[in-house]
Amino acid sequence: MRKVAIVGGGISGLTVAYALLSRNDNLKVAVFEGDKRPGGKIWSDKTHGFLFEKGANGFLDNKPRTLELCKSLGINPLRSNxxxxxxxxxxxxxxxxxxxxxxxxxxxxxxxxxxxxxxxxxxxxxxxxxxxxxxxxxxxxxxxxxxxxxxxxxxxxxxxxxxxxxxxxxxxxxxxxxxxxxxxxxxxxxxxxxxxxxxxxxxxxxxxxxxxxxxxxxxxxTLTSFYEGAQAITDALAERLAGGIKLRTPVLSLATHGSLYQLYTPDGVVNADIVVLATPAYESAEILKDFDRELSKSLAGIPYAPVSIICFGYRRDKVGHDLNGF
Ligand SMILES: Cc1cc2nc3c(=O)[nH]c(=O)nc-3n(C[C@H](O)[C@H](O)[C@H](O)COP(=O)(O)OP(=O)(O)OC[C@H]3O[C@@H](n4cnc5c(N)ncnc54)[C@H](O)[C@@H]3O)c2cc1C
The missing domain is CATH 1.10.3110.10 (protoporphyrinogen ix oxidase, domain 3)
Known part of the structure:
Protein backbone atom coordinates (compact mmCIF):
# COMPACT_ATOMS: atom_id res chain seq x y z
CA MET A 1 0.00 0.00 0.00
CA ARG A 2 1.35 3.44 -0.95
CA LYS A 3 1.43 6.10 1.73
CA VAL A 4 0.18 9.61 0.95
CA ALA A 5 0.91 12.45 3.39
CA ILE A 6 -1.20 15.56 2.99
CA VAL A 7 0.06 18.62 4.79
CA GLY A 8 -2.72 21.05 5.80
CA GLY A 9 -6.24 20.18 6.86
CA GLY A 10 -8.07 23.11 5.25
CA ILE A 11 -10.66 22.42 2.54
CA SER A 12 -7.92 21.77 -0.04
CA GLY A 13 -6.11 19.10 1.99
CA LEU A 14 -9.31 17.49 3.24
CA THR A 15 -10.82 17.33 -0.26
CA VAL A 16 -7.67 15.83 -1.77
CA ALA A 17 -7.63 13.19 0.98
CA TYR A 18 -11.33 12.42 0.51
CA ALA A 19 -11.00 12.22 -3.29
CA LEU A 20 -7.97 9.92 -3.10
CA LEU A 21 -9.63 7.60 -0.61
CA SER A 22 -12.90 7.52 -2.60
CA ARG A 23 -11.12 6.51 -5.81
CA ASN A 24 -8.27 4.32 -4.74
CA ASP A 25 -8.29 1.45 -2.24
CA ASN A 26 -4.54 1.04 -2.53
CA LEU A 27 -3.60 4.19 -0.70
CA LYS A 28 -3.05 4.93 2.96
CA VAL A 29 -3.80 8.64 3.35
CA ALA A 30 -2.90 10.80 6.35
CA VAL A 31 -3.62 14.52 6.77
CA PHE A 32 -1.22 16.49 9.00
CA GLU A 33 -2.82 19.60 10.44
CA GLY A 34 -0.89 22.04 12.61
CA ASP A 35 -3.94 23.52 14.31
CA LYS A 36 -6.20 21.90 16.90
CA ARG A 37 -9.14 21.96 14.48
CA PRO A 38 -9.54 21.00 10.81
CA GLY A 39 -11.05 23.46 8.32
CA GLY A 40 -8.35 26.12 8.03
CA LYS A 41 -9.86 29.37 6.81
CA ILE A 42 -13.35 27.90 6.87
CA TRP A 43 -14.47 28.48 10.43
CA SER A 44 -18.05 28.98 11.58
CA ASP A 45 -18.58 29.92 15.18
CA LYS A 46 -21.82 29.96 17.17
CA THR A 47 -21.80 32.43 20.03
CA HIS A 48 -24.80 33.80 21.98
CA GLY A 49 -27.17 32.48 19.35
CA PHE A 50 -25.34 34.17 16.47
CA LEU A 51 -23.67 32.32 13.63
CA PHE A 52 -20.38 34.02 12.82
CA GLU A 53 -18.22 33.18 9.85
CA LYS A 54 -14.59 33.81 10.76
CA GLY A 55 -13.51 32.99 7.22
CA ALA A 56 -15.38 32.01 4.06
CA ASN A 57 -19.10 32.80 3.97
CA GLY A 58 -19.97 30.28 1.32
CA PHE A 59 -19.41 29.35 -2.29
CA LEU A 60 -20.93 30.13 -5.65
CA ASP A 61 -23.20 27.43 -7.02
CA ASN A 62 -21.91 27.83 -10.58
CA LYS A 63 -19.12 25.35 -9.89
CA PRO A 64 -20.74 21.93 -10.32
CA ARG A 65 -17.88 20.18 -8.54
CA THR A 66 -18.64 21.83 -5.19
CA LEU A 67 -22.27 20.73 -5.45
CA GLU A 68 -21.14 17.22 -6.43
CA LEU A 69 -18.90 17.14 -3.36
CA CYS A 70 -21.82 18.21 -1.11
CA LYS A 71 -23.97 15.46 -2.59
CA SER A 72 -21.29 12.88 -2.08
CA LEU A 73 -20.88 13.98 1.55
CA GLY A 74 -24.65 13.96 2.14
CA ILE A 75 -24.87 17.63 3.16
CA ASN A 76 -27.53 20.02 1.87
CA PRO A 77 -26.41 23.33 0.38
CA LEU A 78 -28.51 26.35 1.33
CA ARG A 79 -28.75 28.97 -1.40
CA SER A 80 -29.11 32.62 -0.48
CA ASN A 81 -32.36 34.22 -1.56
CA THR A 222 -25.71 32.24 -6.25
CA LEU A 223 -23.94 32.52 -2.92
CA THR A 224 -24.53 29.21 -1.20
CA SER A 225 -23.70 27.90 2.25
CA PHE A 226 -25.17 25.49 4.80
CA TYR A 227 -27.70 25.92 7.58
CA GLU A 228 -24.97 25.36 10.18
CA GLY A 229 -22.52 27.65 8.38
CA ALA A 230 -19.73 27.18 5.86
CA GLN A 231 -17.84 24.86 8.19
CA ALA A 232 -20.44 22.15 7.56
CA ILE A 233 -18.45 21.09 4.49
CA THR A 234 -15.06 20.78 6.22
CA ASP A 235 -16.72 19.10 9.23
CA ALA A 236 -18.31 16.55 6.90
CA LEU A 237 -14.99 15.92 5.15
CA ALA A 238 -13.17 15.57 8.48
CA GLU A 239 -15.81 13.16 9.72
CA ARG A 240 -15.35 10.94 6.67
CA LEU A 241 -11.59 10.95 7.14
CA ALA A 242 -11.88 10.42 10.90
CA GLY A 243 -8.73 8.59 12.05
CA GLY A 244 -6.78 9.84 9.03
CA ILE A 245 -6.35 13.39 10.36
CA LYS A 246 -3.55 14.17 12.76
CA LEU A 247 -4.39 17.44 14.50
CA ARG A 248 -1.81 19.61 16.33
CA THR A 249 0.83 18.07 14.07
CA PRO A 250 2.64 20.76 12.08
CA VAL A 251 5.05 19.56 9.42
CA LEU A 252 8.27 21.48 9.93
CA SER A 253 10.35 20.35 6.97
CA LEU A 254 10.68 17.81 4.21
CA ALA A 255 13.55 15.59 3.04
CA THR A 256 14.04 12.47 0.92
CA HIS A 257 15.44 9.14 1.99
CA GLY A 258 15.91 6.74 -0.90
CA SER A 259 12.63 6.75 -2.79
CA LEU A 260 10.66 7.98 0.21
CA TYR A 261 9.80 11.42 1.47
CA GLN A 262 10.40 12.20 5.12
CA LEU A 263 8.22 14.67 6.94
CA TYR A 264 9.61 16.17 10.12
CA THR A 265 7.02 16.87 12.80
CA PRO A 266 7.45 17.66 16.54
CA ASP A 267 6.36 14.06 17.20
CA GLY A 268 9.00 12.50 14.95
CA VAL A 269 9.69 11.62 11.34
CA VAL A 270 6.95 10.22 9.05
CA ASN A 271 7.70 8.41 5.78
CA ALA A 272 5.54 8.77 2.71
CA ASP A 273 5.59 7.81 -0.98
CA ILE A 274 3.63 10.87 -2.05
CA VAL A 275 3.37 14.28 -0.37
CA VAL A 276 0.72 16.92 -1.05
CA LEU A 277 1.32 20.38 0.35
CA ALA A 278 -2.08 22.00 0.91
CA THR A 279 -0.71 24.83 3.00
CA PRO A 280 -0.60 28.56 2.24
CA ALA A 281 2.32 29.44 -0.04
CA TYR A 282 4.31 31.12 2.74
CA GLU A 283 3.96 27.99 4.93
CA SER A 284 4.95 25.74 2.03
CA ALA A 285 7.99 27.98 1.51
CA GLU A 286 9.05 27.33 5.13
CA ILE A 287 8.53 23.56 4.81
CA LEU A 288 10.56 23.43 1.58
CA LYS A 289 13.38 25.74 2.69
CA ASP A 290 16.02 23.02 2.85
CA PHE A 291 14.37 20.73 0.31
CA ASP A 292 14.21 23.01 -2.73
CA ARG A 293 15.59 26.48 -2.19
CA GLU A 294 14.43 27.86 -5.55
CA LEU A 295 10.86 26.61 -5.16
CA SER A 296 10.77 27.88 -1.60
CA LYS A 297 11.90 31.32 -2.77
CA SER A 298 9.21 31.44 -5.47
CA LEU A 299 6.52 30.42 -2.98
CA ALA A 300 7.70 32.98 -0.44
CA GLY A 301 7.31 35.64 -3.12
CA ILE A 302 3.54 35.12 -3.47
CA PRO A 303 1.91 38.03 -1.65
CA TYR A 304 -0.92 37.44 0.85
CA ALA A 305 -3.14 40.27 2.04
CA PRO A 306 -3.40 40.67 5.80
CA VAL A 307 -7.07 40.38 6.80
CA SER A 308 -8.71 40.88 10.17
CA ILE A 309 -12.18 39.52 10.77
CA ILE A 310 -14.33 41.29 13.33
CA CYS A 311 -17.80 39.85 13.89
CA PHE A 312 -20.63 41.90 15.36
CA GLY A 313 -24.01 40.57 16.44
CA TYR A 314 -27.05 42.83 16.78
CA ARG A 315 -30.52 41.92 17.95
CA ARG A 316 -32.94 42.22 15.02
CA ASP A 317 -35.13 44.75 16.82
CA LYS A 318 -32.14 47.08 17.20
CA VAL A 319 -31.65 47.34 13.43
CA GLY A 320 -33.92 49.61 11.41
CA HIS A 321 -32.79 48.34 8.00
CA ASP A 322 -34.78 45.79 6.01
CA LEU A 323 -31.66 43.56 5.87
CA ASN A 324 -32.50 42.82 2.27
CA GLY A 325 -29.05 42.83 0.75
CA PHE A 326 -25.34 42.11 0.93
C1 LIG B 1 -11.86 36.19 5.51
C2 LIG B 1 -11.96 35.27 4.35
C3 LIG B 1 -13.16 35.14 3.68
C4 LIG B 1 -13.28 34.27 2.60
N1 LIG B 1 -14.47 34.13 1.99
C5 LIG B 1 -14.62 33.21 1.02
C6 LIG B 1 -15.89 32.92 0.50
O1 LIG B 1 -16.92 33.47 0.92
N2 LIG B 1 -15.98 31.98 -0.49
C7 LIG B 1 -14.87 31.33 -0.96
O2 LIG B 1 -15.00 30.50 -1.85
N3 LIG B 1 -13.65 31.57 -0.46
C8 LIG B 1 -13.51 32.47 0.53
N4 LIG B 1 -12.27 32.70 1.08
C9 LIG B 1 -11.15 31.90 0.59
C10 LIG B 1 -11.21 30.50 1.17
O3 LIG B 1 -11.56 30.55 2.53
C11 LIG B 1 -9.84 29.87 1.01
O4 LIG B 1 -9.44 29.93 -0.34
C12 LIG B 1 -9.84 28.41 1.43
O5 LIG B 1 -10.48 28.21 2.67
C13 LIG B 1 -8.39 27.97 1.49
O6 LIG B 1 -8.38 26.62 1.83
P1 LIG B 1 -7.02 25.85 1.87
O7 LIG B 1 -7.30 24.49 2.40
O8 LIG B 1 -6.35 25.93 0.56
O9 LIG B 1 -6.09 26.65 2.87
P2 LIG B 1 -6.31 26.95 4.46
O10 LIG B 1 -7.74 27.04 4.80
O11 LIG B 1 -5.40 28.07 4.74
O12 LIG B 1 -5.76 25.61 5.09
C14 LIG B 1 -4.41 25.37 5.25
C15 LIG B 1 -4.26 24.55 6.51
O13 LIG B 1 -2.89 24.22 6.66
C16 LIG B 1 -2.56 24.26 8.01
N5 LIG B 1 -1.11 24.41 8.10
C17 LIG B 1 -0.37 25.52 7.84
N6 LIG B 1 0.93 25.24 7.99
C18 LIG B 1 1.03 23.94 8.35
C19 LIG B 1 2.10 23.07 8.62
N7 LIG B 1 3.37 23.47 8.57
N8 LIG B 1 1.83 21.78 8.93
C20 LIG B 1 0.56 21.32 8.99
N9 LIG B 1 -0.51 22.13 8.74
C21 LIG B 1 -0.28 23.41 8.42
C22 LIG B 1 -3.34 25.44 8.53
O14 LIG B 1 -3.51 25.36 9.94
C23 LIG B 1 -4.65 25.28 7.78
O15 LIG B 1 -5.58 24.51 8.49
C24 LIG B 1 -12.14 33.55 2.17
C25 LIG B 1 -10.92 33.69 2.83
C26 LIG B 1 -10.83 34.53 3.92
C27 LIG B 1 -9.52 34.63 4.65
Whole structure:
Protein backbone atom coordinates (compact mmCIF):
# COMPACT_ATOMS: atom_id res chain seq x y z
CA MET A 1 0.00 0.00 0.00
CA ARG A 2 1.35 3.44 -0.95
CA LYS A 3 1.43 6.10 1.73
CA VAL A 4 0.18 9.61 0.95
CA ALA A 5 0.91 12.45 3.39
CA ILE A 6 -1.20 15.56 2.99
CA VAL A 7 0.06 18.62 4.79
CA GLY A 8 -2.72 21.05 5.80
CA GLY A 9 -6.24 20.18 6.86
CA GLY A 10 -8.07 23.11 5.25
CA ILE A 11 -10.66 22.42 2.54
CA SER A 12 -7.92 21.77 -0.04
CA GLY A 13 -6.11 19.10 1.99
CA LEU A 14 -9.31 17.49 3.24
CA THR A 15 -10.82 17.33 -0.26
CA VAL A 16 -7.67 15.83 -1.77
CA ALA A 17 -7.63 13.19 0.98
CA TYR A 18 -11.33 12.42 0.51
CA ALA A 19 -11.00 12.22 -3.29
CA LEU A 20 -7.97 9.92 -3.10
CA LEU A 21 -9.63 7.60 -0.61
CA SER A 22 -12.90 7.52 -2.60
CA ARG A 23 -11.12 6.51 -5.81
CA ASN A 24 -8.27 4.32 -4.74
CA ASP A 25 -8.29 1.45 -2.24
CA ASN A 26 -4.54 1.04 -2.53
CA LEU A 27 -3.60 4.19 -0.70
CA LYS A 28 -3.05 4.93 2.96
CA VAL A 29 -3.80 8.64 3.35
CA ALA A 30 -2.90 10.80 6.35
CA VAL A 31 -3.62 14.52 6.77
CA PHE A 32 -1.22 16.49 9.00
CA GLU A 33 -2.82 19.60 10.44
CA GLY A 34 -0.89 22.04 12.61
CA ASP A 35 -3.94 23.52 14.31
CA LYS A 36 -6.20 21.90 16.90
CA ARG A 37 -9.14 21.96 14.48
CA PRO A 38 -9.54 21.00 10.81
CA GLY A 39 -11.05 23.46 8.32
CA GLY A 40 -8.35 26.12 8.03
CA LYS A 41 -9.86 29.37 6.81
CA ILE A 42 -13.35 27.90 6.87
CA TRP A 43 -14.47 28.48 10.43
CA SER A 44 -18.05 28.98 11.58
CA ASP A 45 -18.58 29.92 15.18
CA LYS A 46 -21.82 29.96 17.17
CA THR A 47 -21.80 32.43 20.03
CA HIS A 48 -24.80 33.80 21.98
CA GLY A 49 -27.17 32.48 19.35
CA PHE A 50 -25.34 34.17 16.47
CA LEU A 51 -23.67 32.32 13.63
CA PHE A 52 -20.38 34.02 12.82
CA GLU A 53 -18.22 33.18 9.85
CA LYS A 54 -14.59 33.81 10.76
CA GLY A 55 -13.51 32.99 7.22
CA ALA A 56 -15.38 32.01 4.06
CA ASN A 57 -19.10 32.80 3.97
CA GLY A 58 -19.97 30.28 1.32
CA PHE A 59 -19.41 29.35 -2.29
CA LEU A 60 -20.93 30.13 -5.65
CA ASP A 61 -23.20 27.43 -7.02
CA ASN A 62 -21.91 27.83 -10.58
CA LYS A 63 -19.12 25.35 -9.89
CA PRO A 64 -20.74 21.93 -10.32
CA ARG A 65 -17.88 20.18 -8.54
CA THR A 66 -18.64 21.83 -5.19
CA LEU A 67 -22.27 20.73 -5.45
CA GLU A 68 -21.14 17.22 -6.43
CA LEU A 69 -18.90 17.14 -3.36
CA CYS A 70 -21.82 18.21 -1.11
CA LYS A 71 -23.97 15.46 -2.59
CA SER A 72 -21.29 12.88 -2.08
CA LEU A 73 -20.88 13.98 1.55
CA GLY A 74 -24.65 13.96 2.14
CA ILE A 75 -24.87 17.63 3.16
CA ASN A 76 -27.53 20.02 1.87
CA PRO A 77 -26.41 23.33 0.38
CA LEU A 78 -28.51 26.35 1.33
CA ARG A 79 -28.75 28.97 -1.40
CA SER A 80 -29.11 32.62 -0.48
CA ASN A 81 -32.36 34.22 -1.56
CA UNK A 82 -32.79 36.94 -4.18
CA UNK A 83 -32.01 39.65 -1.59
CA UNK A 84 -28.38 38.56 -1.50
CA UNK A 85 -28.00 39.73 -5.10
CA UNK A 86 -28.72 43.25 -3.98
CA UNK A 87 -25.41 44.83 -3.06
CA UNK A 88 -25.02 47.87 -0.85
CA UNK A 89 -22.00 50.11 -0.87
CA UNK A 90 -21.39 52.46 2.03
CA UNK A 91 -20.54 55.82 0.55
CA UNK A 92 -21.35 59.47 1.21
CA UNK A 93 -22.42 58.58 4.75
CA UNK A 94 -25.06 56.03 3.82
CA UNK A 95 -25.73 52.62 2.33
CA UNK A 96 -26.38 52.89 -1.40
CA UNK A 97 -27.85 50.07 -3.45
CA UNK A 98 -25.56 49.09 -6.28
CA UNK A 99 -27.66 50.14 -9.33
CA UNK A 100 -28.68 47.29 -11.60
CA UNK A 101 -30.09 49.25 -14.53
CA UNK A 102 -29.08 52.45 -16.37
CA UNK A 103 -32.11 54.29 -14.93
CA UNK A 104 -31.32 53.14 -11.40
CA UNK A 105 -27.75 54.26 -11.98
CA UNK A 106 -28.86 57.76 -12.99
CA UNK A 107 -31.15 58.01 -9.94
CA UNK A 108 -28.60 56.59 -7.51
CA UNK A 109 -26.81 58.80 -4.96
CA UNK A 110 -23.80 56.52 -5.04
CA UNK A 111 -21.94 58.61 -7.60
CA UNK A 112 -21.77 62.37 -8.16
CA UNK A 113 -23.23 63.75 -11.42
CA UNK A 114 -19.70 64.39 -12.61
CA UNK A 115 -18.88 60.72 -12.06
CA UNK A 116 -22.07 59.63 -13.82
CA UNK A 117 -21.40 61.83 -16.84
CA UNK A 118 -17.88 60.39 -17.02
CA UNK A 119 -19.49 56.98 -17.55
CA UNK A 120 -20.81 58.12 -20.95
CA UNK A 121 -17.21 58.45 -22.15
CA UNK A 122 -16.91 54.69 -21.65
CA UNK A 123 -18.65 54.22 -25.00
CA UNK A 124 -15.69 55.74 -26.85
CA UNK A 125 -12.83 55.03 -24.43
CA UNK A 126 -9.94 53.32 -26.27
CA UNK A 127 -9.17 49.64 -25.78
CA UNK A 128 -6.32 48.96 -23.40
CA UNK A 129 -3.36 46.58 -23.61
CA UNK A 130 -3.84 42.83 -23.21
CA UNK A 131 -3.28 43.12 -19.48
CA UNK A 132 -3.03 46.00 -17.03
CA UNK A 133 -3.93 46.70 -13.42
CA UNK A 134 -7.60 46.74 -12.46
CA UNK A 135 -7.16 50.40 -11.45
CA UNK A 136 -5.71 51.42 -14.84
CA UNK A 137 -8.46 49.56 -16.68
CA UNK A 138 -11.29 51.04 -14.64
CA UNK A 139 -9.91 54.57 -14.58
CA UNK A 140 -9.54 54.49 -18.36
CA UNK A 141 -13.03 53.13 -18.95
CA UNK A 142 -15.17 54.44 -16.06
CA UNK A 143 -13.13 57.20 -14.44
CA UNK A 144 -11.56 57.59 -11.00
CA UNK A 145 -14.87 57.82 -9.17
CA UNK A 146 -16.07 54.60 -10.80
CA UNK A 147 -12.94 52.94 -9.46
CA UNK A 148 -13.34 54.29 -5.93
CA UNK A 149 -17.09 53.82 -5.55
CA UNK A 150 -17.81 50.68 -7.54
CA UNK A 151 -14.73 48.62 -8.13
CA UNK A 152 -12.51 49.17 -5.11
CA UNK A 153 -15.18 47.77 -2.72
CA UNK A 154 -15.49 44.73 -4.98
CA UNK A 155 -11.71 44.21 -5.07
CA UNK A 156 -11.58 44.36 -1.27
CA UNK A 157 -14.67 42.22 -0.86
CA UNK A 158 -13.71 39.42 -3.23
CA UNK A 159 -9.91 39.48 -3.19
CA UNK A 160 -8.92 41.55 -0.14
CA UNK A 161 -6.88 43.07 -2.92
CA UNK A 162 -5.48 46.37 -4.09
CA UNK A 163 -6.81 47.33 -7.55
CA UNK A 164 -3.53 49.13 -8.21
CA UNK A 165 -1.72 45.77 -8.01
CA UNK A 166 -4.31 43.32 -9.34
CA UNK A 167 -4.35 42.14 -12.95
CA UNK A 168 -7.61 42.77 -14.80
CA UNK A 169 -7.05 39.78 -17.06
CA UNK A 170 -6.63 37.37 -14.15
CA UNK A 171 -9.06 38.82 -11.63
CA UNK A 172 -11.93 39.88 -13.93
CA UNK A 173 -11.29 37.99 -17.18
CA UNK A 174 -14.94 38.26 -18.28
CA UNK A 175 -14.80 42.04 -18.16
CA UNK A 176 -11.52 42.28 -20.03
CA UNK A 177 -12.88 39.96 -22.70
CA UNK A 178 -15.95 42.15 -23.16
CA UNK A 179 -13.75 45.18 -23.75
CA UNK A 180 -11.67 43.28 -26.29
CA UNK A 181 -14.74 41.89 -28.07
CA UNK A 182 -17.18 44.82 -28.01
CA UNK A 183 -14.86 47.80 -27.51
CA UNK A 184 -17.07 49.08 -24.68
CA UNK A 185 -18.54 47.55 -21.55
CA UNK A 186 -21.79 49.53 -21.83
CA UNK A 187 -22.25 48.45 -25.45
CA UNK A 188 -21.53 44.85 -24.45
CA UNK A 189 -24.07 45.02 -21.64
CA UNK A 190 -26.79 46.37 -23.90
CA UNK A 191 -26.06 43.79 -26.61
CA UNK A 192 -25.94 40.85 -24.23
CA UNK A 193 -29.08 41.88 -22.39
CA UNK A 194 -30.97 42.05 -25.68
CA UNK A 195 -30.01 38.59 -26.83
CA UNK A 196 -31.99 35.71 -25.47
CA UNK A 197 -29.50 33.00 -26.41
CA UNK A 198 -26.93 31.95 -23.82
CA UNK A 199 -23.50 33.49 -24.19
CA UNK A 200 -20.27 31.85 -23.42
CA UNK A 201 -18.44 34.29 -21.24
CA UNK A 202 -15.59 33.64 -18.87
CA UNK A 203 -16.57 33.97 -15.24
CA UNK A 204 -14.62 36.07 -12.80
CA UNK A 205 -12.81 33.09 -11.35
CA UNK A 206 -11.32 32.37 -14.74
CA UNK A 207 -13.63 29.45 -15.40
CA UNK A 208 -15.87 29.38 -18.42
CA UNK A 209 -19.58 28.99 -18.10
CA UNK A 210 -22.86 29.65 -19.84
CA UNK A 211 -24.67 32.67 -18.54
CA UNK A 212 -27.87 33.85 -20.13
CA UNK A 213 -27.38 37.48 -21.07
CA UNK A 214 -25.65 38.26 -17.78
CA UNK A 215 -22.81 40.70 -17.61
CA UNK A 216 -21.23 42.37 -14.66
CA UNK A 217 -18.23 42.64 -12.46
CA UNK A 218 -19.81 40.70 -9.61
CA UNK A 219 -19.15 36.97 -9.65
CA UNK A 220 -21.79 34.88 -11.38
CA UNK A 221 -23.77 32.24 -9.51
CA THR A 222 -25.71 32.24 -6.25
CA LEU A 223 -23.94 32.52 -2.92
CA THR A 224 -24.53 29.21 -1.20
CA SER A 225 -23.70 27.90 2.25
CA PHE A 226 -25.17 25.49 4.80
CA TYR A 227 -27.70 25.92 7.58
CA GLU A 228 -24.97 25.36 10.18
CA GLY A 229 -22.52 27.65 8.38
CA ALA A 230 -19.73 27.18 5.86
CA GLN A 231 -17.84 24.86 8.19
CA ALA A 232 -20.44 22.15 7.56
CA ILE A 233 -18.45 21.09 4.49
CA THR A 234 -15.06 20.78 6.22
CA ASP A 235 -16.72 19.10 9.23
CA ALA A 236 -18.31 16.55 6.90
CA LEU A 237 -14.99 15.92 5.15
CA ALA A 238 -13.17 15.57 8.48
CA GLU A 239 -15.81 13.16 9.72
CA ARG A 240 -15.35 10.94 6.67
CA LEU A 241 -11.59 10.95 7.14
CA ALA A 242 -11.88 10.42 10.90
CA GLY A 243 -8.73 8.59 12.05
CA GLY A 244 -6.78 9.84 9.03
CA ILE A 245 -6.35 13.39 10.36
CA LYS A 246 -3.55 14.17 12.76
CA LEU A 247 -4.39 17.44 14.50
CA ARG A 248 -1.81 19.61 16.33
CA THR A 249 0.83 18.07 14.07
CA PRO A 250 2.64 20.76 12.08
CA VAL A 251 5.05 19.56 9.42
CA LEU A 252 8.27 21.48 9.93
CA SER A 253 10.35 20.35 6.97
CA LEU A 254 10.68 17.81 4.21
CA ALA A 255 13.55 15.59 3.04
CA THR A 256 14.04 12.47 0.92
CA HIS A 257 15.44 9.14 1.99
CA GLY A 258 15.91 6.74 -0.90
CA SER A 259 12.63 6.75 -2.79
CA LEU A 260 10.66 7.98 0.21
CA TYR A 261 9.80 11.42 1.47
CA GLN A 262 10.40 12.20 5.12
CA LEU A 263 8.22 14.67 6.94
CA TYR A 264 9.61 16.17 10.12
CA THR A 265 7.02 16.87 12.80
CA PRO A 266 7.45 17.66 16.54
CA ASP A 267 6.36 14.06 17.20
CA GLY A 268 9.00 12.50 14.95
CA VAL A 269 9.69 11.62 11.34
CA VAL A 270 6.95 10.22 9.05
CA ASN A 271 7.70 8.41 5.78
CA ALA A 272 5.54 8.77 2.71
CA ASP A 273 5.59 7.81 -0.98
CA ILE A 274 3.63 10.87 -2.05
CA VAL A 275 3.37 14.28 -0.37
CA VAL A 276 0.72 16.92 -1.05
CA LEU A 277 1.32 20.38 0.35
CA ALA A 278 -2.08 22.00 0.91
CA THR A 279 -0.71 24.83 3.00
CA PRO A 280 -0.60 28.56 2.24
CA ALA A 281 2.32 29.44 -0.04
CA TYR A 282 4.31 31.12 2.74
CA GLU A 283 3.96 27.99 4.93
CA SER A 284 4.95 25.74 2.03
CA ALA A 285 7.99 27.98 1.51
CA GLU A 286 9.05 27.33 5.13
CA ILE A 287 8.53 23.56 4.81
CA LEU A 288 10.56 23.43 1.58
CA LYS A 289 13.38 25.74 2.69
CA ASP A 290 16.02 23.02 2.85
CA PHE A 291 14.37 20.73 0.31
CA ASP A 292 14.21 23.01 -2.73
CA ARG A 293 15.59 26.48 -2.19
CA GLU A 294 14.43 27.86 -5.55
CA LEU A 295 10.86 26.61 -5.16
CA SER A 296 10.77 27.88 -1.60
CA LYS A 297 11.90 31.32 -2.77
CA SER A 298 9.21 31.44 -5.47
CA LEU A 299 6.52 30.42 -2.98
CA ALA A 300 7.70 32.98 -0.44
CA GLY A 301 7.31 35.64 -3.12
CA ILE A 302 3.54 35.12 -3.47
CA PRO A 303 1.91 38.03 -1.65
CA TYR A 304 -0.92 37.44 0.85
CA ALA A 305 -3.14 40.27 2.04
CA PRO A 306 -3.40 40.67 5.80
CA VAL A 307 -7.07 40.38 6.80
CA SER A 308 -8.71 40.88 10.17
CA ILE A 309 -12.18 39.52 10.77
CA ILE A 310 -14.33 41.29 13.33
CA CYS A 311 -17.80 39.85 13.89
CA PHE A 312 -20.63 41.90 15.36
CA GLY A 313 -24.01 40.57 16.44
CA TYR A 314 -27.05 42.83 16.78
CA ARG A 315 -30.52 41.92 17.95
CA ARG A 316 -32.94 42.22 15.02
CA ASP A 317 -35.13 44.75 16.82
CA LYS A 318 -32.14 47.08 17.20
CA VAL A 319 -31.65 47.34 13.43
CA GLY A 320 -33.92 49.61 11.41
CA HIS A 321 -32.79 48.34 8.00
CA ASP A 322 -34.78 45.79 6.01
CA LEU A 323 -31.66 43.56 5.87
CA ASN A 324 -32.50 42.82 2.27
CA GLY A 325 -29.05 42.83 0.75
CA PHE A 326 -25.34 42.11 0.93
C1 LIG B 1 -11.86 36.19 5.51
C2 LIG B 1 -11.96 35.27 4.35
C3 LIG B 1 -13.16 35.14 3.68
C4 LIG B 1 -13.28 34.27 2.60
N1 LIG B 1 -14.47 34.13 1.99
C5 LIG B 1 -14.62 33.21 1.02
C6 LIG B 1 -15.89 32.92 0.50
O1 LIG B 1 -16.92 33.47 0.92
N2 LIG B 1 -15.98 31.98 -0.49
C7 LIG B 1 -14.87 31.33 -0.96
O2 LIG B 1 -15.00 30.50 -1.85
N3 LIG B 1 -13.65 31.57 -0.46
C8 LIG B 1 -13.51 32.47 0.53
N4 LIG B 1 -12.27 32.70 1.08
C9 LIG B 1 -11.15 31.90 0.59
C10 LIG B 1 -11.21 30.50 1.17
O3 LIG B 1 -11.56 30.55 2.53
C11 LIG B 1 -9.84 29.87 1.01
O4 LIG B 1 -9.44 29.93 -0.34
C12 LIG B 1 -9.84 28.41 1.43
O5 LIG B 1 -10.48 28.21 2.67
C13 LIG B 1 -8.39 27.97 1.49
O6 LIG B 1 -8.38 26.62 1.83
P1 LIG B 1 -7.02 25.85 1.87
O7 LIG B 1 -7.30 24.49 2.40
O8 LIG B 1 -6.35 25.93 0.56
O9 LIG B 1 -6.09 26.65 2.87
P2 LIG B 1 -6.31 26.95 4.46
O10 LIG B 1 -7.74 27.04 4.80
O11 LIG B 1 -5.40 28.07 4.74
O12 LIG B 1 -5.76 25.61 5.09
C14 LIG B 1 -4.41 25.37 5.25
C15 LIG B 1 -4.26 24.55 6.51
O13 LIG B 1 -2.89 24.22 6.66
C16 LIG B 1 -2.56 24.26 8.01
N5 LIG B 1 -1.11 24.41 8.10
C17 LIG B 1 -0.37 25.52 7.84
N6 LIG B 1 0.93 25.24 7.99
C18 LIG B 1 1.03 23.94 8.35
C19 LIG B 1 2.10 23.07 8.62
N7 LIG B 1 3.37 23.47 8.57
N8 LIG B 1 1.83 21.78 8.93
C20 LIG B 1 0.56 21.32 8.99
N9 LIG B 1 -0.51 22.13 8.74
C21 LIG B 1 -0.28 23.41 8.42
C22 LIG B 1 -3.34 25.44 8.53
O14 LIG B 1 -3.51 25.36 9.94
C23 LIG B 1 -4.65 25.28 7.78
O15 LIG B 1 -5.58 24.51 8.49
C24 LIG B 1 -12.14 33.55 2.17
C25 LIG B 1 -10.92 33.69 2.83
C26 LIG B 1 -10.83 34.53 3.92
C27 LIG B 1 -9.52 34.63 4.65
Missing amino acids: ENARKRFIFSREKLNVLPESPLAFLKSDLMTWRGKIRFAYELIAPKGPEDETVADFVKRRLGKEGLEKLIDPMCSGIFAGDPYKMSIRHCFPAVKELEQKYGSLIRAMIKLQRTSSPHLIPLSSGERGRVRGKVGLAPQG
